[in-house]
Amino acid sequence: MKDAQLVSPVTATGNFSYLSERSSGENYILLGDAFAFIDPVFSSGVLFAMQGAFAGADAVETCLCNPQQTKSALKEFDQVMMHGPKVFSWFIYRITTPAMRNLLMYEGNDSKS
Numbered sequence: 001m002k003d004a005q006l007v008s009p010v011t012a013t014g015n016f017s018y019l020s021e022r023s024s025g026e027n028y029i030l031l032g033d034a035f036a037f038i039d040p041v042f043s044s045g046v047l048f049a050m051q052g053a054f055a056g057a058d059a060v061e062t063c064l065c066n067p068q069q070t071k072s073a074l075k076e077f078d079q080v081m082m083h084g085p086k087v088f089s090w091f092i093y094r095i096t097t098p099a100m101r102n103l104l105m106y107e108g109n110d111s112k113s
């Protein structure tokens with residue numbers, strides 16, 4: 001870093017989560033990081049990517065083999081994709097409240113070593 005030069009202003013961010021408005025469009029589906037990213041601390045990324053891959057494979061198979069069921073298959077896929085980030089966001093919101101922090105950091109907590 002001795003000879004490093006600052007090439008842009010230094011910035012900080014407190015939240016780089018994102019969630020797509022839709023999980024599919026014409027001839028594409030979105031899953032994994034392409035669809036959402038919730039939180040780096042709680043390690044949800046690989047789980048969401050793999051769950052999305054299973055659900056996405058089922059949806060694509062239906063679209064290819066039974067095109068008349070495309071709409072319902074993509075609707076079901078969308079419900080799966082929206083569910084995970086919603087549940088996880090709630091969990092993160094709760095666990096970062098002062099009450100939970102105080103509980104986990106309490107001196108008398110035997111699990112704290």
Ligand SMILES: Cc1cc2nc3c(=O)[nH]c(=O)nc-3n(C[C@H](O)[C@H](O)[C@H](O)COP(=O)(O)OP(=O)(O)OC[C@H]3O[C@@H](n4cnc5c(N)ncnc54)[C@H](O)[C@@H]3O)c2cc1C
Pocket residue numbers: 031032033034043044045046047049
């Ligand atoms: C530093 C870091 C630490 C992380 N730690 C954890 C963790 O501990 N636990 C956890 O669950 N998650 C973690 N994550 C998040 C996790 O890695 C991602 O959420 C997850 O890998 C997303 O999977 P994905 O398949 O959507 O995308 P990716 O794993 O990014 O896979 C996308 C692939 O597409 C390829 N690609 C891109 N463009 C093209 C193209 N045009 N043509 C062909 N291929 C292309 C890329 O090379 C890549 O291999 C971490 C992320 C980072 C950055």
